Amino acid sequence: MVIAVASGKGGTGKTLVAVNLALALAGEGLEVRLIDCDVEEPNDHLFLQPEIRSSERVELTVPRIDPDKCDLCRICVDFCAYNALALAGDRIMVFDELCHACGGCSLLCPREAVREEPVPIGRVECGLVKAGKYGGADISFCHGILDIGEPKATPIVRRLKERIGEGAVNILDGGPGSGCPVMETVRGADYCLLVTEPTQFGLHDLRMALEMVRELDIPHGVVINKYILGGGGLDTWCAENGVPVLLRIAYKREYASLYSRGLNLVEEVPEWRERFLRMFRKIVPNKVEGGARA
Amino acid sequence: MKQLVVLSGKGGTGKTTVAAALVELAGRAMIADCDVEAPNLHLLLKPEITKSYTLNVSRKASIDPERCTRCGDCVEACRFEAIREFRVERHACEGCVLCARLCPAGAISMEEPEGTEVFMGETPYGEMVWARLAVGEEASGKVVSRVRMEAQAAAVEKGYQLLVIDGSPGIGCPVIASVTGADLALMVAEPTLSGRHDLLRALETAAFFRIPSLVCLNKCDINVEEAERIKEECASLGVEVVAEIPYLEELAEAARLCMTPLEVAEGEAARLLRRLHEKVMERIGLPASQKGTLH
Ligand code: SF4
Ligand code: SF4
Numbered sequence: 001m002v003i004a005v006a007s008g009k010g011g012t013g014k015t016l017v018a019v020n021l022a023l024a025l026a027g028e029g030l031e032v033r034l035i036d037c038d039v040e041e042p043n044d045h046l047f048l049q050p051e052i053r054s055s056e057r058v059e060l061t062v063p064r065i066d067p068d069k070c071d072l073c074r075i076c077v078d079f080c081a082y083n084a085l086a087l088a089g090d091r092i093m094v095f096d097e098l099c100h101a102c103g104g105c106s107l108l109c110p111r112e113a114v115r116e117e118p119v120p121i122g123r124v125e126c127g128l129v130k131a132g133k134y135g136g137a138d139i140s141f142c143h144g145i146l147d148i149g150e151p152k153a154t155p156i157v158r159r160l161k162e163r164i165g166e167g168a169v170n171i172l173d174g175g176p177g178s179g180c181p182v183m184e185t186v187r188g189a190d191y192c193l194l195v196t197e198p199t200q201f202g203l204h205d206l207r208m209a210l211e212m213v214r215e216l217d218i219p220h221g222v223v224i225n226k227y228i229l230g231g232g233g234l235d236t237w238c239a240e241n242g243v244p245v246l247l248r249i250a251y252k253r254e255y256a257s258l259y260s261r262g263l264n265l266v267e268e269v270p271e272w273r274e275r276f277l278r279m280f281r282k283i284v285p286n287k288v289e290g291g292a293r294a
Numbered sequence: 295m296k297q298l299v300v301l302s303g304k305g306g307t308g309k310t311t312v313a314a315a316l317v318e319l320a321g322r323a324m325i326a327d328c329d330v331e332a333p334n335l336h337l338l339l340k341p342e343i344t345k346s347y348t349l350n351v352s353r354k355a356s357i358d359p360e361r362c363t364r365c366g367d368c369v370e371a372c373r374f375e376a377i378r379e380f381r382v383e384r385h386a387c388e389g390c391v392l393c394a395r396l397c398p399a400g401a402i403s404m405e406e407p408e409g410t411e412v413f414m415g416e417t418p419y420g421e422m423v424w425a426r427l428a429v430g431e432e433a434s435g436k437v438v439s440r441v442r443m444e445a446q447a448a449a450v451e452k453g454y455q456l457l458v459i460d461g462s463p464g465i466g467c468p469v470i471a472s473v474t475g476a477d478l479a480l481m482v483a484e485p486t487l488s489g490r491h492d493l494l495r496a497l498e499t500a501a502f503f504r505i506p507s508l509v510c511l512n513k514c515d516i517n518v519e520e521a522e523r524i525k526e527e528c529a530s531l532g533v534e535v536v537a538e539i540p541y542l543e544e545l546a547e548a549a550r551l552c553m554t555p556l557e558v559a560e561g562e563a564a565r566l567l568r569r570l571h572e573k574v575m576e577r578i579g580l581p582a583s584q585k586g587t588l589h
Contacts, residue, residue: 012305040466041495177468201334205334232550
């Protein structure tokens with residue numbers, strides 16, 4: 001099964017939830033894959049220290065125009081929906097960073113003047129996290145890293161999703177927001193955990209994340225991090241909107257301090273292991289019932 | 295007109311709070327919320343909307359089942375695997391139009407999703423532009439560009455000297471659209487292991503686009519060793535840490551109450567924020583406002 005973790009905005013504790021859920025499940029001996037899809041700022045590895053065993057480049061194929069064959073017919077320029085091609089004087093210019101690599105220009109060029117050339121945009125690394133404090137199973141780990149200055153994160157997310165394992169519990173840690181890379185992460189998941197915090201900002205962003213999962217028709221539930229008494233109105237809001245609150249993580253200086261040092265809740269504070277497992281059990285029936293909305 | 299972009303690598307570091315303080319202290323500034331996926335600045339500055347319009351930036355393919363002959367040309371052509379069972383999965387479609395162009399039956403048309411809304415409004419500190427993305431809108435970089443463009447145009451027209459841009463998190467498409475061409479980037483970072491990691495990626499991104507950066511360490515006392523490490527790394531990169539703001543309950547309270555920091559902060563917090571404002575203004579080459587220098 002695939003569980004995606006999303007949040008509407010950053011800094012709410014997505015990484016915390018993804019990493020701790022993975023550790024708790026692996027501690028039970030389950031086959032777990034943690035895939036960090038926040039390719040702009042991947043952080044899960046900081047908390048898990050995986051042993052990286054493979055690294056592959058992710059490339060996009062962008063057009064290169066052969067000036068000897070090109071007769072400036074403009075078919076490619078007119079076709080390109082992203083304005084990545086432009087006629088400048090007596091040649092066609094290519095703006096790599098605007099290209100989405102759809103391949104249309106090379107396919108449509110009547111003179112076969114367009115060749116596609118791979119350019120790197122980032123990489124995917126995979127490895128293993130050795131069984132933690134509680135023994136159990138190793139976690140298989142993957143993350144993607146977008147190159148600096150490169151705008152397109154989504155193709156790397158797509159590549160990462162090829163690593164989803166059939167029999168395993170796959171935990172996909174998404175990036176912040178609800179834009180393209182996050183949509184791509186969450187798309188097709190069996191369940192989506194929405195992590196939020198009890199502030200007006202948190203609520204505002206939760207609304208956006210909720211619209212996203214509803215649009216994608218994915219069963220979902222909420223984790224409130226930095227929980228304060230009364231939940232800052234979030235408990236009531238979730239109840240009114242029919243969204244289950246699966247877990248509350250209290251606001252405690254101790255937890256913030258563990259997190260700031262890269263230490264994990266389930267390993268340092270034993271009762272959290274049981275709490276994360278209980279949350280998982282709440283999610284699983286949804287899967288068994290064939291993805292009925294939570 | 296000078297453009298200051300406030301960035302954070304990842305969210306949750308207090309970027310919006312700092313941006314709001316800078317706007318408030320500037321007294322008069324044009325404001326652009328370029329965090330279009332999680333726009334929060336308007337919650338603090340409470341602008342009165344003066345104008346809004348709908349923006350369509352992306353298109354999605356749609357197949358008419360009546361006309362489709364199931365030849366499969368579109369399925370084969372689409373590199374984003376957006377067509378399954380002769381239906382377009384809207385979220386995967388990148389709107390390249392290739393399928394529509396190739397379909398021999400003329401069965402494919404392009405549709406525009408629900409519009410994204412762009413807002414302009416008046417705050418007590420200046421005018422502001424922000425946006426609300428349509429559900430499923432994926433072209434957030436384009437929306438960011440539009441928000442910035444509107445703000446720049448209005449700033450020039452109305453003679454603003456400063457444009458404050460609340461940037462997007464990350465280092466990808468929307469953040470590139472918020473950072474390129476800015477005069478100065480202020481990075482708001484928190485001293486955690488992941489915070490340091492994100493800050494370095496954000497600094498590299500700004501350097502890639504040749505934007506000078508300053509760093510504001512927020513909640514600097516939550517992990518003293520990490521704070522030291524960040525300062526060392528900034529020093530070795532030649533990036534100045536212009537403020538170290540401890541975790542102050544009054545700032546957290548301001549955010550909870552949806553008030554700007556200086557509506558609530560007194561004493562220490564106010565002093566630190568004023569000092570930050572002065573340093574930022576000095577670096578960007580504008581006089582610190584009266585409001586900023588009054589103690
Ligand atoms: S190319 Fe047109 S006719 Fe052929 S399968 Fe696709 S939609 Fe149907
Ligand atoms: S417009 Fe492009 S991305 Fe969308 S379905 Fe057609 S070929 Fe695929």
